[in-house]
Structures are given as structure tokens and as C-alpha cells.
Amino acid sequence: MSKYIPGNQKHLSLEDRIYIENELNKGETFKNIARFLCKDPTTISKEVRAHRLSDWYHKGTFYNALNFCIHRFHCRKTNVCGKIILCDVKCTSCPTCNQTCKDFVKEQCKRLDKAPYVCNGCTKKINHCTIAQKYRYDARFADRKYREKLSGSRAGINMTKHELRKKDGIVSPLIEQGQSPYQIITNHPELDMSVRSLYTYLDQGLFTARNIDLKRKPGFKPRKCHKTQITNRTVFEKRLFSDFSELQLSSFVEMDTVHSSRESSKTLLTFFFTKEKLFLAFLLNRCTKGAVRLIFDRLEKRMGTYEFLSVFEYILTDRGSEFGDPVALETGLDEIQRTSIYYCDPMRSGQKGGLEQAHTMLRMVLPKGTSFEFLTQWDVNLIVNHINSTPRESLNGSTPYDAALETLGKETLNAFQLKRIDPDLVNLTPKLIRFNH
Structure with missing residues (x-):
């Protein structure tokens, strides 16, 4: 790069x-374009030449649409190929002229042999240009090719290949002997690879051994890809599970969502109070950030900001995309911080195991595959009341x-729309909802 241009040392973006495309259309030079982008002119030159798009225009007569010779307008030759004895048609009108004539010279454009190397900004109209092969610079095509x-x-x-063959000579025989990838990596540090890499190479078929030769892997189904996780990693700053563990809390709230079948977009937003073992669920029409925040705002209006803060002071949740805006959830209606949200580690649902256990009780009434399309919040409250009226061994039979009535108070339970169910009337089967419909 030129020492006079303070470049940013970054790749060219789509913008x-x-x-570059707009300036080329205006006829600007590489030097002026590079000055604006803080790049060296050679960078712009290489970009244009590497990603220019070829366009073929079929010009000429009806019989000879692909004649590219520079002599085609004044050439009088006939029967150059010698195939037809009595042929008196000019060779310039014959499709085979370019291949058979010894005097053929392909027509070239100086604009394409030197800067700007493309037809962008050319003053000559395309319809009047006789060059058969043209080049243009298209920004989106260039960006796609570069990516x-x-x-x-x-x-x-x-x-x-030599290194791969050498590692295969060590790994494959040991797998045939029944050794696990972890055992092989531990006993052979000269392989210089992780266990995860070894599994990947086996899965891609790079070694003689295959997945079927492993002891346990053929018995496991492939893990589902979680495509709805939070993609913006900046939200995890100071909200990781390690940061949460440093607080050493004895009581907090766990949060998650339970999805319906594919036929319905409705979702349940669930909470679990670790000390009281209290379970809450709220029906969402869509599993989005805005829908989750709407539940938070509704609870704050019912309870009051300071009561909400005392009850939901710390919340631990997973990395679902619906929880991807923690600032909005933490900020109350009066711009007061109403809670603090932390995230579990990836694929570690056991870090909020209490809520996962509560979900098993919820699935007794709403088995997997059940559609939530016809559920109402009244139905959800009924299920929650039956779950919260079930005695727990961890609460000494209470x-x-x-337990929540003693710690949280009657007003808070009323705000949650909870009530006690008689022990003999508790029903944790799908009939609980079907009976009411």
C-alpha cells in the first residue's frame, strides 16, 4: 500500500x-476511487479485474452472428474453407469464418486491456458497439464471488495427504481393537489433534475406520441444530453462568419457553422459583422478544415495580433468541432496573434443572406434539394451579x-392468578384440559 494513503487494512465491503461501481459508471479513475475508500489504487485495479463480469453480445448479420474479425466490414474473400466449390457468398457472412481464415484477427477494445478494464462509464452506446465480448463491473456479483x-x-x-495417511495408520487399527477416540488421543499425543477433530475426521470419512466401527456412536441420533439461539454475542457480557455463580444465590428465578407442535406458533413462557418450587406459565401468541417483554410489563403493572424487583431480582435463562434483548427485559416501565438476567452455558439445560423438572410435570398434561392453538390463558392457569398444588419431597411434603404463600405473600400469588387446588382433585393428565372443553 502507498505510504501516503492511511488504509484501514480491512476487506472491501458491499458498500x-x-x-466503486457508481464511480466507474461516472468515469472516475482508480486513483480518485482509492482516495475516497482509503485504499491503494492497485487494490481497486485488482478488485475490478478479478471480479468483472463477461457479457457476450451477438452482433452482425443474421447468418453470421459470431464474426469477431476486425476485417469483416471490408473483407471480400469467398470460399476460404473450400468446402463448397460454387460458393460465392462472402466469408464474413459465414459462421465458420473465424475458424478457417488465416487472416482472422479478433477485434479488441483498448478500454478492456487497460484501466478501467470494464465497459462501465463508456460513452459509446452498447447498441452501437461492435465488440463481441464486453466486461462490466457489478458490485453485488463481485461481492458474492468474493465471499x-x-x-x-x-x-x-x-x-x-502424507500427514493424514500417517495419522490413519495409528487411529484406524486402534479403533478396530475397540479403543475410544479419547483413549487414542490420550495415549498418542503425537497425533496433535483434539477428540472433537478425530470425531469430525471419522464422520467425514477421511480415515479407514468409520462411525460404524465406534462402540457407542452408531446408537446415538444426530443432535438437533439449534437455529434459534442468540447470534449477538455482546449480550452475554457480564451475564454468563460463571458471573451468575459468583453471586452464590440461594434463591432465584429460572426462565424458559415451551414450544407447541408445528401446527401452532403459540408458546408458553415459564418461570420457576427455586426456593418455593413455584411454577408459572404464560401464553405467547408468538415466540419473540416483544412478546416476552409484554409479559414482563404486564406483571410489573399488576405487582408494582418494587414488588416485581423483589420477586424477580435475578433470572437465569437459556440462550433462546426470544431472550436476546436483556436490556429491554431488565428495564421497567419507569426506566428503573427491575431485574438482572443471566444466561446458561450452551447445551447445559441442567444448569436450570428445577425448571426442566417442572416441564416434565407440564408435559404430563400437554404431551409433546400437542398443539397450543386452542389453549387460553385460563387453561394455562388451571394447569399451573394443579402443578403447584402437588406436594414436593424437597419441601417436606408441602x-x-x-411455600410461596409464606415467602411471597397472598397479594403476589393473586397477581400471578394462582389458587390452591384440593389434594383429591389434583389431576396431571391430558384429561384436565379435555374435560374443560
Whole structure:
């Protein structure tokens, strides 16, 4: 890079390429374009030449649409190919002229051989241009090609065939002897690879051994890909499970969502109070950030800001996309911080095991595959009341409702729309909802 240009040392973005295309259409030079983008002119030159798009225009007569010779307008030759004895048609009108004539010279455009290397900004109209092959610079096409090359250059494994064959000679015989990948990696540090990498190479078929040769892997189903997790990693700053563990809390609230079948978009937002074992559930029409915040705002209005803060002071949840805006959930209606949200580690649902156990009781009434489309909040409250009226051994035979009544108070339970169910009337089967409908 030129020492006179303070470059940012970054890749060209789509916005940069759109600027290049617009300036080329105006007839600007590479030097002026580079000055604006803080790049070296050679960077712009390489970008244009590497990603220019070829366009073929079929010009000429009806019989000879692909004649690219520079002599085609004044050439008088006939029967150059010698195939037809009595042919008196000019060779310039014959499709085979370019392949058979010794004097053929392909027509070239100086604009394509030197800067700007493309037809962008050319003053000559396309319909009047006789050049058969034209080049233009398209910003979106160039950006797509660049991204494909960027990802393709990183595909595959960082290993030569000789190194792979050498590792295969160690790994495959030991797997045939019944050893696990962890055992092989531990006993052979010279392999210089992790257990995860070894599993990946086996899965891709790079070794002689296959997945079927492993002891346990053929018995496991592939893990489902969680495509709805939070993608913005900045929200986890100071909200990780390690930060939560440093608080050493004896009482907090766990939060999660329970999804319906594929036929319905309705979702249940669930809470679990670890000390009282109290379970709450609220029906969401859509599993979105805004829907979750609406439940928070509704509870704050019922309870009051300071009562909400005392009850929901600390919340531990998973990394679902519906919880991807913690600032909005933590900020109350009066711009007062009403709670503090922390996130579990990836694929560690056991870190909020109390709520997962409560979900098993919920699934007794709403089995997996059940559609929530016809559920109402009244139905959900009924299910929650029956769950909270079930005695727990961890509470010495007391129910979560009675434990919460002592710690949270009657007004808070009323705000949650909870009530006690007679022990002999508690029903944790699907008939609980079907009976009421």
C-alpha cells in the first residue's frame, strides 16, 4: 500500500463495491476511487479485474452472428474453407469464418486491456458497439464471488495427504481393537489433534475406520441444530453462568419457553422459583422478544415495580433468541432496573434443572406434539394451579403454593392468578384440559 494513503487494512465491503461501481459508471479513475475508500489504487485495479463480469453480445448479420474479425466490414474473400466449390457468398457472412481464415484477427477494445478494464462509464452506446465480448463491473456479483472464494479457501482440513495417511495408520487399527477416540488421543499425543477433530475426521470419512466401527456412536441420533439461539454475542457480557455463580444465590428465578407442535406458533413462557418450587406459565401468541417483554410489563403493572424487583431480582435463562434483548427485559416501565438476567452455558439445560423438572410435570398434561392453538390463558392457569398444588419431597411434603404463600405473600400469588387446588382433585393428565372443553 502507498505510504501516503492511511488504509484501514480491512476487506472491501458491499458498500465499498457499490461505490466503486457508481464511480466507474461516472468515469472516475482508480486513483480518485482509492482516495475516497482509503485504499491503494492497485487494490481497486485488482478488485475490478478479478471480479468483472463477461457479457457476450451477438452482433452482425443474421447468418453470421459470431464474426469477431476486425476485417469483416471490408473483407471480400469467398470460399476460404473450400468446402463448397460454387460458393460465392462472402466469408464474413459465414459462421465458420473465424475458424478457417488465416487472416482472422479478433477485434479488441483498448478500454478492456487497460484501466478501467470494464465497459462501465463508456460513452459509446452498447447498441452501437461492435465488440463481441464486453466486461462490466457489478458490485453485488463481485461481492458474492468474493465471499464464495473467502469461504472456499478455508474449506477442507489443514493437513497434507502424507500427514493424514500417517495419522490413519495409528487411529484406524486402534479403533478396530475397540479403543475410544479419547483413549487414542490420550495415549498418542503425537497425533496433535483434539477428540472433537478425530470425531469430525471419522464422520467425514477421511480415515479407514468409520462411525460404524465406534462402540457407542452408531446408537446415538444426530443432535438437533439449534437455529434459534442468540447470534449477538455482546449480550452475554457480564451475564454468563460463571458471573451468575459468583453471586452464590440461594434463591432465584429460572426462565424458559415451551414450544407447541408445528401446527401452532403459540408458546408458553415459564418461570420457576427455586426456593418455593413455584411454577408459572404464560401464553405467547408468538415466540419473540416483544412478546416476552409484554409479559414482563404486564406483571410489573399488576405487582408494582418494587414488588416485581423483589420477586424477580435475578433470572437465569437459556440462550433462546426470544431472550436476546436483556436490556429491554431488565428495564421497567419507569426506566428503573427491575431485574438482572443471566444466561446458561450452551447445551447445559441442567444448569436450570428445577425448571426442566417442572416441564416434565407440564408435559404430563400437554404431551409433546400437542398443539397450543386452542389453549387460553385460563387453561394455562388451571394447569399451573394443579402443578403447584402437588406436594414436593424437597419441601417436606408441602406444596409450592403453600411455600410461596409464606415467602411471597397472598397479594403476589393473586397477581400471578394462582389458587390452591384440593389434594383429591389434583389431576396431571391430558384429561384436565379435555374435560374443560
